[in-house]
Amino acid sequence: MTKHHDLTGARYQKxxxxxxxxxxxxxxxxxxxxxxxxxxxxxxxxxxxVFSPAAWTTFLKQL
Known part of the structure; x- marks a missing residue:
């Protein structure tokens, strides 16, 4: 099942x-x-x- 997150207020940066x-x-x-x-x-x-902060950190370490 996909979890939906409220992304209202998200400030995206390139x-x-x-x-x-x-x-x-x-x-x-x-x-x-x-x-x-x-x-x-x-x-x-x-x-x-949408990543968890831990998953995002792990992803960035792979770059």
Whole structure:
């Protein structure tokens, strides 16, 4: 079952790993307690993938 999170108030920032030419653009919101939503900056009204803070940290360590 998919859990739905209230992302109202999420303040997204473009990742420093995103392309400046408008290609692979990822935005991350770090202001919501207990979750880290990630979305495609070219589709801001589209879905977000939501990580736990621990899972997000683990993901970043793999880069």
């Amino acid at each position: 990742s420093t790993y995103s392309s400046q030419q408008g290609g692979s653009c990822v935005e991350v919101a770090r202001n919501l307690p207990g979750i880290v939503p990630v979305r495609d900056s070219k589709d801001p009204e589209g879905p977000s993938v």
